[in-house]
Amino acid sequence: MIIRAVSTLGLKCPRPLIEVHRNIRAMQRGEALEVTADDPAFLLDIEAWCRRTGHTLMSIEHHSEQIIAVIRKET
Numbered sequence: 001m002i003i004r005a006v007s008t009l010g011l012k013c014p015r016p017l018i019e020v021h022r023n024i025r026a027m028q029r030g031e032a033l034e035v036t037a038d039d040p041a042f043l044l045d046i047e048a049w050c051r052r053t054g055h056t057l058m059s060i061e062h063h064s065e066q067i068i069a070v071i072r073k074e075t
Contacts, residue, residue: 003070005034013041017049020071024055027073032058037067046071 006023008016016037023033035046043062046069050057056072 001072002028002031003034004031005036008035008037008039008042009066010038012039013045015039016042017045020046020049024053024071024073029073029075032070032072035067035069035071037069038065039067042067042069 004023004027006019008019011019016035016039020033020035027033043060046060046067047057049055050071054075056074058070058072060067060069
């Protein structure tokens with residue numbers, strides 16, 4: 001599995017999701033995207049976004065002020 005990493009540190013809603021969407025569109029099915037964010041809203045937003053778009057949220061971790069999510073492109 002290929003993992004691409006993107007940092008959205010310092011960006012506030014809706015910018016982190018816009019960056020996720022932009023990066024996922026450029027990827028092939030089965031590749032994974034690791035996203036680092038510090039916007040507290042991202043924690044719930046990325047779960048809902050994955051359900052709505054059909055991509056798989058492989059993991060999500062919350063470390064102090066950072067959220068790290070790994071999303072696998074499905075469609």
